[in-house]
Amino acid sequence: MPLVRxxxxxxxxxxxxxxNGKETVTIIHGMFGxxxxxxxxxxxxxxxxxxVLLYDLKSHGKSSKVSNGYDLDSFAxxxxxxxxxxxxxxxxxxxxxxxxxxxxxxxxxYPKRIQKITAMEVPPLPDVPLQKTGxxxxxxxxxxxxSLPKGVIDNFFSSERKLKxxxxxxxxxxxxxxxxxxxxxxxxxxxxxxxxxQIETLFLYGNQSICFPELARIKPWIKHQKVHVFNGxxxxxxxKDNKVAELMEKFYGGHPLQEExxxxxxxx
Amino acid sequence: xxxxxxxxxxxxxxxxxxxxxxxxxxxxxxxxxxxYEITQESTFTGDLEMESIELVEFSxxxxxxxxxxxxxxxxxxxxxxxxxxMLKVNDVLDYLEECL
Numbered sequence: 519m520p521l522v523r524x525x526x527x528x529x530x531x532x533x534x535x536x537x538n539g540k541e542t543v544t545i546i547h548g549m550f551g552x553x554x555x556x557x558x559x560x561x562x563x564x565x566x567x568x569x570v571l572l573y574d575l576k577s578h579g580k581s582s583k584v585s586n587g588y589d590l591d592s593f594a595x596x597x598x599x600x601x602x603x604x605x606x607x608x609x610x611x612x613x614x615x616x617x618x619x620x621x622x623x624x625x626x627x628y629p630k631r632i633q634k635i636t637a638m639e640v641p642p643l644p645d646v647p648l649q650k651t652g653x654x655x656x657x658x659x660x661x662x663x664x665s666l667p668k669g670v671i672d673n674f675f676s677s678e679r680k681l682k683x684x685x686x687x688x689x690x691x692x693x694x695x696x697x698x699x700x701x702x703x704x705x706x707x708x709x710x711x712x713x714x715x716q717i718e719t720l721f722l723y724g725n726q727s728i729c730f731p732e733l734a735r736i737k738p739w740i741k742h743q744k745v746h747v748f749n750g751x752x753x754x755x756x757x758k759d760n761k762v763a764e765l766m767e768k769f770y771g772g773h774p775l776q777e778e779x780x781x782x783x784x785x786x
Numbered sequence: 787x788x789x790x791x792x793x794x795x796x797x798x799x800x801x802x803x804x805x806x807x808x809x810x811x812x813x814x815x816x817x818x819x820x821x822y823e824i825t826q827e828s829t830f831t832g833d834l835e836m837e838s839i840e841l842v843e844f845s846x847x848x849x850x851x852x853x854x855x856x857x858x859x860x861x862x863x864x865x866x867x868x869x870x871x872m873l874k875v876n877d878v879l880d881y882l883e884e885c886l
Contacts, residue, residue, distance in 0.1 A: 519846045533846055535859055554838035557845070558870070562860035579839050683837065756867065 519580065526592075526599035528582030532573035535561055539569030541633065542609040543770065546597070546617030547572075548639075550688055552579030555614065559756050563763030564612075568770065571609065573600055575617075577691050588691075588700035594624035598631060610770050612636040615729065615752070619707065625717040635719040636766050639752055640707060642732040647702045707732075709739040719743040720769045722762070724754035744775055802882050806875060809847045813840050826876045841870075848882075856885045 521529040533553055543564050545556045553572035561570050574581035576588075576596060587596070597620065601609060610633045613621030618637040625635050691697045721740065723733050725747050733745070746765060748754040755762045768775055797805075807824045814822060814834065822834055830836045836844070841862070848858050861881055865873065 519843050533842060537854075552839045554842045557842045557859060558838055558863050560863070562857075562863040565860070574839075580843075758864075758866075 521580070522600065522603045524596070524599035524603045526596040527576050527584045527587070530573050530576075530582075530596070530600050530603075531580035532571060532600070532604075533557060535565035535570040535572070537569055539565065539567065541568055541770070542571055542606055543568045543766075544571045544573075544597070544601070544606075544609045544611050546611070546613040546620050547575065547578070548615030548617050549575075550578070550684075550691070551614075554579070556612075556755075560763040560766070564766060567767055568610070571604070571606070575620075577695060578687065583690060585694065586696040586700075588695060588697040590619055590623040590704065591627065592700075593620040594627050597624050598628050601631060607631070608633055610634045610636075612638065612766065614638045614755075615641050622707065622711065622715060622719070625715050625719065626711060629716055632717050634770055635715075635717050636722060636769065637719055638722040638755065639724065639727060639729045640721065640732055640736065641729045642735070643704065643706045644701075707736055712736065712739045712743075713741075715743075720766070720775070721745045722755075722765075723747050724750035724752060726750060727752040727754065744769070746775065797886060799879055799883060802879055802886070803875070805851060806848075806878060806882075809844060809851065810834065810875075813843050813847070824875065826874070826879060828875045830873045830875070831871050848878075852882065852886065856882065 519531055519533050521531050523529050531553070535557075545553070545561060547553055547555045552574050557572050561572055564570050575593065576582065576584040587593075601607070608631055611621040611624065613619070613635070615638070618640045621635050621637055622640070625632050721733065721736075721743060723730050723745075727750070729752060730747075733747070737745070748757075748760045748762070750757050750760060754760055765775065803826060810824050811819050813836070822828075824834065828834055830841060830844075845858050845862055848856065852858075858881070862870070
């Protein structure tokens with residue numbers, strides 16, 4: 519996969535599907551994920567219509583390790599620097615989990631570069647502040663890994679080499695970068711920030727997701743934006759029956775969406 | 787692209803396997819390749835212990851080798867998760883033979 523050197527940090531690993539698509543959709547993966555999350559799920563479906571750009575956030579996947587700049591403004595700037603390096607002047611955005619927060623921040627900061635945003639699984643702040651060395655042990659990592667969908671867990675635990683490589687990324691970001699400080703300084707998504715987001719945005723949630731309660735908190739501030747709730751957990755987009763790409767295509771293409779009622783959270 | 791199509795369409799299954807093996811060996815890396823035997827029966831995530839991002843790398847390298855029109859990423863993403871986890875080199879060879 520190609521690496522591109524941007525002005526924001528060292529090298530960014532990226533992949534492009536359907537390079538001849540008329541408009542671009544850029545996909546931002548979640549914290550501790552990588553571009554494969556969407557390359558192996560809805561990316562190719564979106565690429566039937568759009569040019570799809572997927573990339574690894576700093577220190578994730580095969581992008582360079584970077585010791586600082588783990589706040590939302592820095593991630594938003596990284597994205598713009600990537601677009602500059604690849605000659606992309608305007609793009610739709612899709613952000614997942616932490617990536618959704620990056621997408622919203624980019625929409626507030628760089629509205630001229632962004633067409634529409636899909637914010638998938640906007641997460642709440644952690645209940646307690648994150649802490650550095652000591653708390654993020656192998657056991658904690660295994661706990662985190664077990665919160666993933668079953669198929670992913672089976673794959674994850676099928677090889678010690680795979681598990682240790684993923685842990686190495688996790689350990690680096692937690693213990694050797696400014697991630698903890700930057701995240702503890704982060705404020706929850708606010709009414710003010712959502713109010714200043716002038717980009718048309720579609721919020722997507724799974725009704726059994728650990729992030730779903732966040733929708734109830736932010737829903738009163740979502741005035742002109744759209745919300746769609748799927749049956750499923752944090753990884754609802756991996757369920758083909760949900761037809762997530764189809765909905766996103768409609769949204770980006772300006773077709774009317776059926777507004778859904780806010781569904782009740784369901785326990786796992 | 788027509789030239790590429792013509793060139794690839796004459797490849798035998800063995801030739802395609804040889805190319806796929808070379809690509810896989812490059813992804814696994816010379817430091818580790820001795821620990822793995824790449825056969826047509828090898829599973830990607832089990833026998834070859836490949837991570838999802840390495841599958842993406844594999845897909846991108848196949849695209850570069852055989853052309854964008856093979857639609858390998860779309861084929862891969864349409865597999866159910868259980869099938870993806872059990873994916874064998876043979877499955878990929880079947881798909882490539884069908885496309886080329």
